[in-house]
């Protein structure tokens with residue numbers, strides 16, 4: 001039987017007069033890939049922002065692995081094992097691949113001015129260890145990228161930048177990965193390649209669960225186990241892609257009818 005990992009119960013978010021999410025309930029099981037889809041402005045990114053502690057919710061509750069995480073800060077949510085990527089790239093372009101990835105797991109790095117100035121040998125050792133961990137992770141996505149760990153990210157094409165953003169999210173060994181429109185700004189072939197990478201990561205990982213917000217329906221059909229459809233902040237359908245794709249309300253609100 002599948003085990004529940006995440007549960008939204010009647011979650012509501014208002015921004016002044018705008019109700020971005022309206023009593024939204026959904027769940028995610030361990031190891032599942034869930035597609036969160038719907039028209040522009042339907043509340044998908046807001047769901048991620050509430051889940052990751054960016055915004056306080058107006059009502060309802062969010063449980064992760066039986067813990068109430070509704071009022072946690074972004075840092076506390078991250079420490080429970082939830083990480084995300086963003087719709088727009090948030091990489092620091094002049095910094096190296098290694099530096100950008102390690103931003104995702106500062107707990108592995110030596111901290112404090114004193115230890116960095118004085119404990120040079122320990123610093124060097126920790127640097128080498130973290131470099132290897134980051135390099136091994138990058139190599140699972142691209143051998144070519146793993147050979148360029150000290151190159152600035154700004155010199156890389158979009159697909160490589162997306163891979164680095166996903167590596168930055170995965171470096172801390174999370175249990176839930178939130179992907180916000182990973183195909184944005186990429187070609188069809190690049191998107192397909194990235195999705196294969198994501199499926200590989202899930203196949204290798206110990207029970208990594210994923211929620212993906214995506215407008216490319218080919219991507220949703222290919223990689224999700226189940227979908228939840230939002231419209232004007234309300235859930236209008238839930239099921240496999242094949243089920244929601246023939247739902248009349250979903251067709252009217254989002255997919256369109258031929």
Ligand SMILES: Nc1ncnc2c1ncn2[C@@H]1O[C@H](COP(=O)(O)OP(=O)(O)OP(=O)(O)O)[C@@H](O)[C@H]1O
Nearest residue numbers: 015018019020038039040041042043044045046047
């Ligand atoms: N910080 C904010 N302040 C005010 N209104 C907001 C804020 N964030 C989101 N909204 C509003 O909440 C609603 C839901 O927005 P949200 O970004 O969650 O939609 P979305 O489904 O992710 O859309 P898209 O597909 O375009 O990314 C929209 O009406 C949006 O304008």
